[in-house]
Amino acid sequence: MTRPVAPDPDDLTISDPRVTANVLAAGAVVWRWATDGSVEIAVVHRRKYNDWSLPKGKLDPGETPMVAAVREVAEETGLLCHLGRYLGHITYPVTGHRKLKRVDYWAASVTAGEFSVNPEVDVLQWHRVDQVMDQLSYPMDRRIVRSFLRLPPDTATLLMVRHAKAGRSERFTGPDEQRPLEKSGREQARALVPNLLAFGAAEIFSAPPVRCVDTVRPLAEALDADIAREPLLSEKGYAAAPQEALARVRSLVSAATVRVICSQGKVIPPLLDEWAEIDGAALPSARNRKGSVWVLSIAQGRLVAADHLDRALRHR
Structure with a gap:
């Protein structure tokens, strides 16, 4: 699997409650049942960054994180989902800008849809939960997946x-x-x-x-x-x-x-x-x-x- 050649800003989590993010985004741990009864998680490859991550994206004007999470999953994966349990958020500096980005994440179960290549994502892969950590490029994505794994997926x-x-x-x-x-x-x-x-x-x-x-x-x-x-x-x-x-x-x-x-x-x-x-x-x-x-x-x-x-x- 291709890895970023230099440290990515996603590796820099900021947990100080006094820090206010000025770029808001949302995403999801998109999961499904495999044919053998195990749980699989969707990981997407972004051509622009040559990385593997959880689907996410910035809020549109007037949009809430929940609505944005569903929209971004649909745009990046072609999958329609319903949100479930809240998994927490990550905050990190935006490269080249004096800005901080906050990304809120939810568990999301698939209800319909099918992946097709789009301007942001060229590959979607499904990985079992015991394999997905090795497939993700960034520690912060792995942190969100660990939050997902703490409880049963199908709440x-x-x-x-x-x-x-x-x-x-x-x-x-x-x-x-x-x-x-x-x-x-x-x-x-x-x-x-x-x-x-x-x-x-x-x-x-x-x-x-x-x-x-x-x-x-x-x-x-x-x-x-x-x-x-x-x-x-x-x-x-x-x-x-x-x-x-x-x-x-x-x-x-x-x-x-x-x-x-x-x-x-x-x-x-x-x-x-x-x-x-x-x-x-x-x-x-x-x-x-x-x-x-x-x-x-x-x-x-x-x-x-x-x-x-x-x-x-x-x-x-």
Whole structure:
């Protein structure tokens, strides 16, 4: 295999949290099941750099990392994918510029497509997980693959959304359950659609309040899907029966279908805290702001990873 003849900037990881990247990119560990039941990972050859790497690329203006990851995989490999577990990010200096690039990565399962040579990639190879490390040109790509290998590849995904902005309750004269989204909330609801679809969102459930249902209505219209009401996942329902509410959420996990649940601010944090404690999972620190999303990864019935999308949804 051809290796770079000189040290590449990708070898220079910067982990200092005070360092801010000004070039944003996204990519994926694209995986599939081989005929013998093993897992294979896609590695691409870039003619411009004469290297072997994971598919990735820069965000377009107005694009989020999740949408960019799916688009870049499709452009470089011809494969359509759904994102799964978040694998972390790398940050490194851009050669010849006083800039830093940040690349966020997700696991991505193939749903359709076929590779063809394109302006960026001339070869795609699939390698078993016990061979892929030797095929990658850069240590940072290997670091992302190690993150992928820490958990089973085929985790089920459940997306939990806090409803979008609905204005102050004291300014609404009707019943609180009828309080609608404000203009910025409606914009948030529309912006959620491509990001939820990047994870393969297919079925929708919501607490009954109008602001919850309307948050996922644009997604329902895009999918031509119904929105199932879940009274246990409203603040009143959860307060009356928290264990039943958690059991209901866990029952909605499906290996075959990515489901979206929209709920409220006094439901999501305590419910997830309880779930994580039961299963021994770690939750990242999160403000759980309106319009944010939890991406939950479940393996064999256990919550094994969680990622909170908030700032990532606001990249502009």
